[in-house]
Amino acid sequence: MTITIKDVARKANVAPSTVSRVIANHSTISTKTKEKVRAVMEELGYYPNVNARNLVNNHTNVIGVIMPSATYAPFHNPFFPEVLRGITTQANEQRYGLYLSTSQTDLDILEEVKEMVYSRRVDGIILLYSTVADPVIDFLLDRSFPFVVVGQPPEQLKESVFFVNNDNVKAAKMVTEYLLLLKHERIAFVGGRQDAFVTIDRKNGYIEALEASGIQIDESLLVYHDEIFEGGEKAVIELMSQKNPPSAMIVTDDLMALGVLRMLFSMNVSVPDDMSVVSFNNVLMSKLSTPPLTTLDIHIHELGYKAAQMLRQCILDPKASPKSHIVNHHLIRRATSKTFNGMSI
Amino acid sequence: MTITIKDVARKANVAPSTVSRVIANHSTISTKTKEKVRAVMEELGYYPNVNARNLVNNHTNVIGVIMPSATYAPFHNPFFPEVLRGITTQANEQRYGLYLSTSQTDLDILEEVKEMVYSRRVDGIILLYSTVADPVIDFLLDRSFPFVVVGQPPEQLKESVFFVNNDNVKAAKMVTEYLLLLKHERIAFVGGRQDAFVTIDRKNGYIEALEASGIQIDESLLVYHDEIFEGGEKAVIELMSQKNPPSAMIVTDDLMALGVLRMLFSMNVSVPDDMSVVSFNNVLMSKLSTPPLTTLDIHIHELGYKAAQMLRQCILDPKASPKSHIVNHHLIRRATSKTFNGMSI
DNA sequence: CTGAAAGCGCTTACAG
DNA sequence: CTGAAAGCGCTTACAG
Numbered sequence: 243m244t245i246t247i248k249d250v251a252r253k254a255n256v257a258p259s260t261v262s263r264v265i266a267n268h269s270t271i272s273t274k275t276k277e278k279v280r281a282v283m284e285e286l287g288y289y290p291n292v293n294a295r296n297l298v299n300n301h302t303n304v305i306g307v308i309m310p311s312a313t314y315a316p317f318h319n320p321f322f323p324e325v326l327r328g329i330t331t332q333a334n335e336q337r338y339g340l341y342l343s344t345s346q347t348d349l350d351i352l353e354e355v356k357e358m359v360y361s362r363r364v365d366g367i368i369l370l371y372s373t374v375a376d377p378v379i380d381f382l383l384d385r386s387f388p389f390v391v392v393g394q395p396p397e398q399l400k401e402s403v404f405f406v407n408n409d410n411v412k413a414a415k416m417v418t419e420y421l422l423l424l425k426h427e428r429i430a431f432v433g434g435r436q437d438a439f440v441t442i443d444r445k446n447g448y449i450e451a452l453e454a455s456g457i458q459i460d461e462s463l464l465v466y467h468d469e470i471f472e473g474g475e476k477a478v479i480e481l482m483s484q485k486n487p488p489s490a491m492i493v494t495d496d497l498m499a500l501g502v503l504r505m506l507f508s509m510n511v512s513v514p515d516d517m518s519v520v521s522f523n524n525v526l527m528s529k530l531s532t533p534p535l536t537t538l539d540i541h542i543h544e545l546g547y548k549a550a551q552m553l554r555q556c557i558l559d560p561k562a563s564p565k566s567h568i569v570n571h572h573l574i575r576r577a578t579s580k581t582f583n584g585m586s587i
Numbered sequence: 588m589t590i591t592i593k594d595v596a597r598k599a600n601v602a603p604s605t606v607s608r609v610i611a612n613h614s615t616i617s618t619k620t621k622e623k624v625r626a627v628m629e630e631l632g633y634y635p636n637v638n639a640r641n642l643v644n645n646h647t648n649v650i651g652v653i654m655p656s657a658t659y660a661p662f663h664n665p666f667f668p669e670v671l672r673g674i675t676t677q678a679n680e681q682r683y684g685l686y687l688s689t690s691q692t693d694l695d696i697l698e699e700v701k702e703m704v705y706s707r708r709v710d711g712i713i714l715l716y717s718t719v720a721d722p723v724i725d726f727l728l729d730r731s732f733p734f735v736v737v738g739q740p741p742e743q744l745k746e747s748v749f750f751v752n753n754d755n756v757k758a759a760k761m762v763t764e765y766l767l768l769l770k771h772e773r774i775a776f777v778g779g780r781q782d783a784f785v786t787i788d789r790k791n792g793y794i795e796a797l798e799a800s801g802i803q804i805d806e807s808l809l810v811y812h813d814e815i816f817e818g819g820e821k822a823v824i825e826l827m828s829q830k831n832p833p834s835a836m837i838v839t840d841d842l843m844a845l846g847v848l849r850m851l852f853s854m855n856v857s858v859p860d861d862m863s864v865v866s867f868n869n870v871l872m873s874k875l876s877t878p879p880l881t882t883l884d885i886h887i888h889e890l891g892y893k894a895a896q897m898l899r900q901c902i903l904d905p906k907a908s909p910k911s912h913i914v915n916h917h918l919i920r921r922a923t924s925k926t927f928n929g930m931s932i
Numbered sequence: 933c934t935g936a937a938a939g940c941g942c943t944t945a946c947a948g
Numbered sequence: 949c950t951g952a953a954a955g956c957g958c959t960t961a962c963a964g
Contacts, residue, residue: 289701292707293641317668327657334690339686344676346679361635361637363684500872504875530872531877
């Protein structure tokens, strides 16, 4: 029923090997033969069986994309759809396919990755998360399997791993300096998962900026929460119930900032008049909030696009030495930041 | 280097065929042999090559997921990540893999789908969009390839296609009735793409409800826009500049409703005091807006989950007659809807 | 209960 | 420039 290379060979009066060669567009095949064979392929509606092809070629032209486990509700954060979009764009250009992980727990992820590589399902892997200790990275490294991480690998592996990232330290430093220039001095830091590098790096940037301007770090102004939205609300409660609350808040995620905004609103703290809020990511809805968020655009789409591009090089030249790419960022000033008004709340 | 079935056969002193049978857990193999072989597989770290296996089995245990073309910025709408999550959950339970489309244009989609089926990349397909005339559906039907659409197939194909959907007519009718009970009489309808069935069905439900309560349809109150967010803003301008503006708006998408809210806010029209707004989908951020949206929850996750489940049946029994599944909906009352206050704005 | 053999649909040295 | 043959790593009738 399904038509194979033999069928077109027969009809075109050539050997199967010849058909195979015109598919691969070998230069040794005469133009005449190519045309003849192509006409027959067209006529018969021939499509190569990728499974047979993958078997002999020992590669698949598909890349595996590993999402964080469902535990962290990745799909609730627009960051992931957006990187995915970047990856998709580049994969499409390269004519690579995309195979998506389905793991629901952290433990499953390792298993799924192993299956992908051992079973030869994919030619390379993109990791959409990065935490301090990740067995997946160790495994991939050990197998010398092509992969790139979006985010930052553990410090001691920075030389051995391909990755694309933002300079989150610098970015957070800049955001903090911006707030300092706006005359804020009590600036709070609201972060996410403490074992995630984004959180750590951004906290460090924040601290660097404060120290550089001679401001003493007040530990009570640093608050962390895992939950993407409710975390923001909780943070506000903790911060505002202090004797000397901050006049500005740096929030490491737009969604969390929405939680912050909501809670502030319900407490009748006016943004930006009584409180400045600056967040990160510039996700679509950061401009839809009331008021629209001042946020740091980290060019999420580009993170994904570059990752796919880098992975391709890494697949093509497996012994290439690890590279990294730092994606730019820029501040989007909208309506949640303002000069300190001097009043205490 | 890579270890195959032959290697374990040799080491276990059995034939390759026997190894294959213990992998498949054939009942004909003695427990003793099974144990022996499994021990060797474990020891050698054997994993089957899926490409070889797929080639002979002529199936792959992976399902293809087709996103709308990038033109409609699917990843900007949280609907898609959420269905994807539902699909992922079910696929993981069934031990199916996920292959994601990467097409950037409508035209590409057909090509990509053809490639998926002819090349035997996937065993079945889930279509994440549904429009009035879709060559993809025709193609799939023609090839009798297993597929299910999330949303609604064209009317004349309803008997021939597997699909999971909401009862959007009923849902919109209910939403409209809710507003009518709140004493609103001039209720506007703000829809998305006019060739999308969601839009059409919801409009029909709206009309049904109005007619049933004897209210004359005012065409100037029906407005459509393609752009997910800006569309909402434009709609407000059109609606509010009328001599006799509405006191309530039904918006077919939460994101669009955010646009609506923003524009209303900038025009100093207070929600819900001077204007009620009810939307659809109950996407995460609908509760993060100010004020939080009254919206119709359509159980997006379940749409995806059921679609994957149905696809599986459809793959297992290809000659089964087409089924459909209607997912429930329910109204989430939050802060954007209120009894008509009798004042004209 | 298990083995030998053929075959899935390709590709790629090796000849000519 | 093209063909015949072997092989990729599995599975599954067919024997025994």
